[in-house]
Amino acid sequence: MTDGVTKTKEYIRPMPTNWWLKRKSYFMFMVRELTCLFVCGYAIFLLMLASRLGDLDAFTALLKDPIVIALQVIALPMVVYHTVTWLNLTPKVLVIWRGENRVNPLLIAAAHYLAWFAVSAVILWIVSMYR
Amino acid sequence: MARSNEPIFWSLFSAGGVVAAFFFPITILISAFAVSCNWISAEGLHELAGRPLARLYIFVLISLPLFHWAHRFRYVALDLGFKGLKGVLPFICYGAALLGTGLAAFILGWG
Numbered sequence: 330m331t332d333g334v335t336k337t338k339e340y341i342r343p344m345p346t347n348w349w350l351k352r353k354s355y356f357m358f359m360v361r362e363l364t365c366l367f368v369c370g371y372a373i374f375l376l377m378l379a380s381r382l383g384d385l386d387a388f389t390a391l392l393k394d395p396i397v398i399a400l401q402v403i404a405l406p407m408v409v410y411h412t413v414t415w416l417n418l419t420p421k422v423l424v425i426w427r428g429e430n431r432v433n434p435l436l437i438a439a440a441h442y443l444a445w446f447a448v449s450a451v452i453l454w455i456v457s458m459y460r
Numbered sequence: 461m462a463r464s465n466e467p468i469f470w471s472l473f474s475a476g477g478v479v480a481a482f483f484f485p486i487t488i489l490i491s492a493f494a495v496s497c498n499w500i501s502a503e504g505l506h507e508l509a510g511r512p513l514a515r516l517y518i519f520v521l522i523s524l525p526l527f528h529w530a531h532r533f534r535y536v537a538l539d540l541g542f543k544g545l546k547g548v549l550p551f552i553c554y555g556a557a558l559l560g561t562g563l564a565a566f567i568l569g570w571g
Contacts, residue, residue, distance in 0.1 A: 346541035362536040368480045369529035371488060372522045376560060378491070379518050379567045382510055389502035392495040401492035408484045415481040449486035456490055459504040 364411040367404040374401070416441045469531050469554065476528025483521055515568040522564040526557040 349359040374397065381388040391397060419441045420434030494500045508514055530553035537549055545552075 344541075349539070359536070359539070362532055362539070365529040365532035365536070368476075368484065368525045369533070371484060372525045372529070372560065374491070375487075375518055375522050376564055376567065378509070379515075379522070379564065382506070382567075385503065385506050388506050388509075389495070392491065392502060392505070398492050398496055401488050405485065405488050405492065408480065408488060411477075412481040412485055415477055445482055448482050452483070452486050453490070456494065456500060456505070456508065459508040460500045 360410065361414045364407045364414075367407040368411065370400065371404055371408065412445065416445065469527070472524065472527035472557075473531035474528075476524035476526070476531075479520060480525040480528055483517075484525070487521060519564050519568045523557075523561040526560045527554070530554050530557040 349355040378388065378391055381391055416438060420437040423437055425432040425437065490505075495502050495505055509518065534549045534553045537545060542549075
């Protein structure tokens, strides 16, 4: 001990790797966190699709590839789960006061859900113009 | 308090989370089913995707969600027991997101 620092042996509680299987709430937390893999996967798909913008045949082939469609069918519910958990947290992040009264958290979440539906409808409408 | 890059990465995580939450479901629905179910022709979707605003949309939908993944994956990997990767994970994750952003900018800007 020449540096004058006392080294203590701190106890680190062992954490089994399968801790998240022990309770439903832990499991749902892990599902939520793992939705990021599908977010990443779809971003990679968009990158692939973008790289085929110069070649209509390759662009079409990717969109019609059964494996790519199957992966998107799996990704869709996972991404929707991300959306739902994300929007359900909005009232916790966004606390709005009107004078003395706190705006109802349900109202804030509902406004975000409404915005999600509106944005989705607008995108669908834009795409429908290219039919 | 120690200086840290955490606020930058957390902001990107958060922005990517919002973008993925609002735009991914409908975009997946379109890319998975619109052409394969003959609701729109591949030519039509190709024409739309090539427009400047659509290119910007696709760029944003690649870049920010990649940073969302990077931040979440960095921590979930530790939760799943990959403690040995603690030092390299930030570089791998944020590096991959940065690489994807650069690639997207290159492909969509000059492609």
